[in-house]
Amino acid sequence: MDYRQGIEAKVGLLFQIADQYLSAQISLEQAKDLIRVEMGHIRPAQYEGMKKELAKRLQESGGRSNPGKLFELFQNYLTPPFQKLPKGHPLRIYLAENVCVRGYLVQMDELEEEGASLEDWVALYETLSHFAVHIKRQEKNFYALCTSSEIYSQAQTAEDLGRAVLEELEKNRERLINENIFDFLYYQRTLSQMLMRYLDLEERVLYPEVLLRLTEEDFAALRRLDDQEGYAYIPHPEEFVPQAPEPGAALEARATADVILRSVLAAKELKIIFYNLSGKAVFSEGGSLAAKEKQLPKAVRQDLLKDSCRQQKHCIKEAEETLLVTYSAVRDDRGTRLGFLMIKERLEGVNNEKEQGDIDSKKLLGG
Template identity: 25%
Template sequence: MEKVNMKDYLNINFELIDKMTEIKKNYIEGTVDIETTRNLIRETFKGKKITPAEFAYSEQKIKDLGFDDATVHDKMNDVLDLFDEIIIREESDLPEGHPIKTYLKENEAGKKLIAEMKEEANKKFIKNKWLEYYDKLYTFNLTHLARKQHQLFSLLETKGFDRPSRIMWTFDNAVRDNISEARKLLQEDKIDEFLKKQEIVWELTLDIMHKEEEILYPTSLKMITEEEFRNMRNGDDEIGYFLIEKPEGFLPLKKEEKLEKIANTEAAQTGNFMSDLAGLLSKYNMNGNSGKSDVLDVKQGKLTLEQINLIFQHMPVDLSFVDENEIVKFYTDTKHRIFPRSAGVIGRDVKNCHPRESVSSVLEIIEAFRSGEQNEVDFWLEMNGKFIYIYYVAVRDENGKFKGVLEMMQDVTRIRGLEGKRTLVTWERPKKSDIKAEESKNSEKNDQKENPYGLTENTVIGEIIDKYPYIKEFMPTLSPTYKKLLDPIQYMIMSKVATLDMIAMRGGFPVEEIIEKISEKIKSEENKK
C-alpha cells in the first residue's frame, strides 16, 4: 500500500522534530539515563512547546532509524512521561457523534466507573456488585479497543502513521488481558487474587486513556479529514460503544450534501477526482450500483452479485481473505462473526491487523504458504464458554501460484458435543405454524385460568417473592442474569417495577416458560409441607 507522507497532513517544526528524535534515540539506546534526559529536554526546549502531532511524527522517525517495536515499546512509558511537561494540550470543540468526541466520552465514563470501583474496594466485598462492575468494564475490550484498532488505526496507517498505533496496540492488549484475567478470577471465586489484581487493572486502563488523549486523538484530528471521520461512523456503530448510548449525528453526508459542501469550500477549486470519477462511471452505467442482477460465471455455476453476497452473509462460518501482497481484501458480513471487524480493515496491511506479539506467527504462516512448504494450519481455543476453531489455507491459482490466505473461524461448541447419528429431519426450533398453534393453546389456557397461582406476564416479581420468599434464591438458578435479585439495591428497584414479561426478556426465556418454572417451584415447595 502506498503510504502518504505525514508531512502532508501536519504543520510541524522540523528543527524541534530532529532534536526530539535525537533525545529519544539516545535514551532508547541507553546511552543516557532518565534524569540526564529530563534535564536535556528542559534545556533544549526551554520556552518551547511541542504538539501531539510533532511527538507522533518523531515516533515515526524513530522507526526509520531501525528500532524494532519491542525495543520502543519497553521505553515508551518513560519517553511519554519525559516529554509530558512540554506537550501542548489542544482543546477541540467537536460536534456530537464525531468519533473522537465519542472516544473521549467513553474515557470519561470509564474513569467514572473506575472511581466507583476504587470506592467499592474499601467496603465489604459483595461479589454481585463486582460482577456488575466487570460486566461493564469488560465491554471496554469489546468496543472501545476494538473500534480503535480496527477503525482508527487502519485509517491512520493510510497516512503513514503506523508505528505509534502498532506500539499502542501492545498496550491495548495488556489492558485487555488484565481485565479478562481479573474477571475470570472473580467468576472462579478467587477473591484474594482478584482484589490484588485491581490496582494493575485500574492503572493500565487509565494509562491507555491518557496515551490516547495526549497523543493519539490530537494527531488523528490533524491527519483525518471530516469526510473520513464521517465515513468511519458506520463501522463504529457496527462494533458498538463503551458505557454510552449510540451517538447521534455526524453521519456520512448524502450526495446532495457533499456537492453543496464541495461548492462552498476550496476543495471545489482544485477539483475532486473521486467525485468526477464516480460521476463518469455512473454516466456510463459502470458504477458499483450496476450489475447487481447481472449473471456472473463462477467456477461451478452462474450467480448474480446479489446471490454471491447473500451466500457469504449466510455462511455459518467467519471468513476473511488476505491477498499475495499481504493486504486484507475481504471478510464476510455474517452474524456468525467471532471477532469484531469493520470496513476499515479492508485495504490494510495484515501485519497491522494484529498485536506485535502475534505478527511473527502471521508472517510465518504466510511465508510457509508462499514458499509452498505448507498449505494449511489450524488452531483452537476456548473463549467465553465457546470452543473456537480457526483454519488457514493457502489460496493458489490453477498453476499453483500463491494468491493469498483464506482464514476461517467457527464456533464449534455444539458440533463437538454431537454423538450417534441423526438421519431424519429434526427441527432445532419449532415451525412458525407450530409456534402460533402453541401460542393459541397457551392463550386458551390462560383464559381458562389453568395457572393455579394466578401468574401472568404482568405479575410483578416483588409480589411473587413477598408471597413465596424462596423464589428470590431460585431465580439465579435459571440464569446468572437474575443474580441482581440478590443485591439489595437492585432488588429494591426491580421488585417494584419488573414484570415477569420483563424478567423473561432479560433472561432470554419465553414468558410462558418463566411462569411455568416458577409455578413448578412453588408447587414443589408446597408439596414438601
C-alpha cells in the first residue's frame, strides 16, 4: 500500500465507523471508542485527510450525512476556530504557528514515503527546529497562566512534552547528520507523534480553557511578553487592541465603587495592589506604586500558585514603621485563580524588631 492509498484507507475506515453510527448500527459511545483507537495511531497526513473529508460531509445536507451527529462524533479531534479571534490576539498567533508545524509534519510523511534525499531531510529539520521559539516562549509566558485546577496538570504535561520534543529533535538531527538513516526513520515516527500530541494538547485543552478565564487585559499583557521573545514562522503580528470597556451604567457603577474603595483605604491606612497571573501589577490604590512593587516577588508568586498555599503574611519595616504585608491568591466562585492581591497596612504597638521567620522589605520586594 503506497502513501496515498494509506491515507485513503485510514480516512475510509474512520468514516466507515461514522456511517455505522449514522445508520444506527452502533451507538455513539461505541463509535467514539472505535474512533479513539484509530485516532491514537493516526499520522499527520492522515489527520489532514480526515479533516478535509469531515469538512466536505459537514457541508452536505440530508442523505447519509447528519452534520450535527458527525460534529458530535469528531468534535474532540477538531481545533476551535481561534483564527476568528481579533487580529494580534495571542491565541490566534499560537494557532498560526501550530498550523505551520502541522504542514511540516505532513511534509515529513511525504518525504518518508518518497525516499527523499539526505539534503531534503536536513533542510526540513532545520526549518522544524525554529519551532523551539514557540515551545520556549510558551513555557516562559503562557503555561504560567494555566493555573486553574482544571488545566494545571495539562499545562505541566505540555511543558514536559515541549522539552521532550526539542530533545528528540536534536537527537534525530544528529542521527541524520551521521547518516544513520535506519535509526533516523524509526525515531522520526516517534518525533512526529510527540509533536502531534503537543499541538493537540495546546489547541484542544489549554487554549479553550484560557480563553474562558483570562481578561482582555491579561491577553494584552501576555502579548507584550510574547513580543519580547519573538515568533516562529510568521512575521511580527499586528498589534492586539483589547476591546473598549462598556459605556454608560457600567462605567458609572465602576466610578462609584472606586470612590468608596479610596475612602475605605484612606480610613484604614491600607494600600492594595492587584497583580495579574503573570505577576505584573495592574491595579493599585492607597498610595503610589513603588518601582519594587510593580512585579510580584517571584518566590511569593510560586508559592501562591500551589493549591496548598492561599495566603502569606510578612511583617516588614519601612521608614521606621512596622507594616504587615499580606499576599493572597484571588479566586472566583469555582476556585479558579484570577490573580494575586497584596494588602499593606501599618501596625500600631508592634515591636519594631523582626519576629522569627519574618523577612525584611528589601528581600521580600526585591529591593
